[in-house]
Amino acid sequence: MIVHRRLLQLAGSVSGPIVACVGLGLAVSAAYVAQAVLLAAALAALVREDAMTAVRLLAWALAVIALRAVLLWARQAVTVWAGGLVKARLRDRLIVHLSRLGPAHLTGTRTGNLQTTVVEGVEGLDPYFSRYLPQVVVTFWVPVALVGWLFTVNAPAAAVLAAAVAGVLIIPRFWDATLLRRGRGRWAAFAALASDYLEATQGMATLRAFGAAGTLGSRLAGRAHDLYLTTMRQLRISLVETGISTFFVQAGSAAAVLAATTAGSAWEVFAVLLIAVECFRPVKGLSDAWHAGYLGITAVDGIEALLAASPAVEDRGTRSDFPDAPAITFEHVTFAYPGSRRPAVRDVSFTVEPGRTVALTGPSGAGKSTLAALLQRHHDPGQGRITIGGIDVRDLTLDALRGGVAVVAQDTYLFHGTVAENLRLARPDAPDEDLVAAARLAAAHDFITALPGGYDTPLGERGATLSGGQRQRLAIARALLADAPVLVLDEATSHVDARTEQALSEARRGRTCLMIAHRPGTISQADHVVTLENGTLLETVA
Numbered sequence: 001m002i003v004h005r006r007l008l009q010l011a012g013s014v015s016g017p018i019v020a021c022v023g024l025g026l027a028v029s030a031a032y033v034a035q036a037v038l039l040a041a042a043l044a045a046l047v048r049e050d051a052m053t054a055v056r057l058l059a060w061a062l063a064v065i066a067l068r069a070v071l072l073w074a075r076q077a078v079t080v081w082a083g084g085l086v087k088a089r090l091r092d093r094l095i096v097h098l099s100r101l102g103p104a105h106l107t108g109t110r111t112g113n114l115q116t117t118v119v120e121g122v123e124g125l126d127p128y129f130s131r132y133l134p135q136v137v138v139t140f141w142v143p144v145a146l147v148g149w150l151f152t153v154n155a156p157a158a159a160v161l162a163a164a165v166a167g168v169l170i171i172p173r174f175w176d177a178t179l180l181r182r183g184r185g186r187w188a189a190f191a192a193l194a195s196d197y198l199e200a201t202q203g204m205a206t207l208r209a210f211g212a213a214g215t216l217g218s219r220l221a222g223r224a225h226d227l228y229l230t231t232m233r234q235l236r237i238s239l240v241e242t243g244i245s246t247f248f249v250q251a252g253s254a255a256a257v258l259a260a261t262t263a264g265s266a267w268e269v270f271a272v273l274l275i276a277v278e279c280f281r282p283v284k285g286l287s288d289a290w291h292a293g294y295l296g297i298t299a300v301d302g303i304e305a306l307l308a309a310s311p312a313v314e315d316r317g318t319r320s321d322f323p324d325a326p327a328i329t330f331e332h333v334t335f336a337y338p339g340s341r342r343p344a345v346r347d348v349s350f351t352v353e354p355g356r357t358v359a360l361t362g363p364s365g366a367g368k369s370t371l372a373a374l375l376q377r378h379h380d381p382g383q384g385r386i387t388i389g390g391i392d393v394r395d396l397t398l399d400a401l402r403g404g405v406a407v408v409a410q411d412t413y414l415f416h417g418t419v420a421e422n423l424r425l426a427r428p429d430a431p432d433e434d435l436v437a438a439a440r441l442a443a444a445h446d447f448i449t450a451l452p453g454g455y456d457t458p459l460g461e462r463g464a465t466l467s468g469g470q471r472q473r474l475a476i477a478r479a480l481l482a483d484a485p486v487l488v489l490d491e492a493t494s495h496v497d498a499r500t501e502q503a504l505s506e507a508r509r510g511r512t513c514l515m516i517a518h519r520p521g522t523i524s525q526a527d528h529v530v531t532l533e534n535g536t537l538l539e540t541v542a
């Protein structure tokens with residue numbers, strides 16, 4: 001019986017549905033107890049040869065059984081509702097938190113681990129909250145209440161039953177810590193296997209190209225074996241616990257009946273016999289709920305770690321007035337990535353005049369993408385500052401900043417959805433005409449209309465059904481649709497032909513643009529060229 005402190009805190013937001021599950025659980029138990037008492041009384045009446053009373057009591061028992069069926073149905077419905085609510089609330093919270101953590105967090109995390117936590121972990125928490133936690137309450141109250149009542153019926157039998165109930169509830173607690181530790185080990189093995197599978201699926205083309213599928217296959221087999229071993233280790237403890245519980249249940253019931261038989265009436269013997277069953281029914285229910293809910297208990301560490309992670313930048317800005325056609329100024333900007341002692345950029349200062357384009361050039365690793373990331377506040381500079389239209393980017397709200405800066409990144413991400421849906425990520429309420437206008441400007445309209453369903457054609461995951469150049473042009477169209485005063489182009493023209501370069505220069509018109517560029521043709525389109533080397537500014541050329 002493991003009640004995790006952090007999980008109880010998470011339960012706070014869904015306490016209403018959980019209380020409803022507890023209430024219905026207690027009501028179902030009460031119905032079972034009522035049936036047992038009525039049956040015991042009916043049997044005692046039969047022993048007295050009072051058939052009329054027995055029939056009347058059995059009729060009442062039937063009514064209770066019917067009522068219990070309704071209660072069981074209601075409990076099932078509330079359990080499903082509570083479980084759904086738990087999952088929806090927790091996933092909402094995790095997704096909002098993940099978006100606050102931003103790309104800086106994702107670079108240090110395995111996607112598979114994150115996915116396992118958010119999907120499987122949250123899925124596992126559903127039975128923990130909707131079944132296990134309510135059953136813990138029922139398991140504590142029902143046996144205690146029944147044993148208390150049995151003391152008024154037959155004290156020796158009640159004393160024996162009390163000892164058995166105490167054994168069932170207390171002794172397995174000695175294994176809880178080990179069970180939790182082994183459960184965490186199993187979860188870690190499960191997450192590692194899921195992460196490797198995800199990576200293998202995503203990198204299948206590379207694996208095949210290098211003939212490395214076999215090596216990865218062996219690694220996956222190793223992970224699967226680890227999962228098997230950790231599962232068996234956990235199961236061994238679970239089985240010991242189940243064995244002890246079963247022993248106390250059987251031996252306790254038998255001993256209690258024996259105690260009642262030696263000195264009790266027929267009614268006392270039947271009552272003890274049938275109530276003993278009801279005493280232990282919640283314990284059996286708890287064991288079933290445990291097997292359904294233990295995945296969530298072991299996943300809670302990952303969920304907790306995710307919720308505890310703090311974003312790389314705080315959203316403390318108060319200004320939402322993003323300036324129109326602003327200047328962008330980098331003032332003595334120095335920044336080192338967390339954990340790195342060498343700054344990725346050092347004392348960099350330059351200005352992009354309003355409506356102008358600056359090309360950032362320099363060798364690989366010079367710090368170009370880092371400057372673009374600092375402008376978008378994926379990180380904040382250690383020293384110096386960046387201003388947009390004279391406003392320190394830290395004084396703008398993150399929403400205002402991200403609404404004012406459109407980005408065409410190096411690796412364009414297109415989602416599994418239609419062309420139009422992917423474009424509307426930038427502006428969900430954009431009318432069709434705006435979509436077409438942006439696509440035309442990005443030289444994407446012609447290939448989109450040539451697709452089987454035009455703008456309604458579904459794209460594969462990551463836009464897998466498109467060429468690199470087509471993906472890039474869709475990304476440019478998406479950025480244009482955002483209609484932001486500032487444009488960041490990160491190697492945006494690497495897949496794009498001369499016609500698109502021309503369209504891009506049209507798109508840059510009137511916008512302040514920071515363009516990471518390597519090719520001379522692209523660089524020559526800029527108003528200024530800033531060259532970086534080893535994180536420092538080498539030269540600025542007009």
Ligand SMILES: Nc1ncnc2c1ncn2[C@@H]1O[C@H](COP(=O)(O)OP(=O)(O)OP(=O)(O)O)[C@@H](O)[C@H]1O
Nearest residue numbers: 107337340344362363364365366367368369370371
């Ligand atoms: N997330 C990160 N964590 C730690 N170091 C990083 C991270 N991203 C980049 N770096 C380091 O910062 C330095 C600058 O990298 P950056 O990506 O800004 O270079 P770049 O000029 O854009 O290179 P390229 O032209 O190859 O894209 C490099 O030394 C790189 O290894």
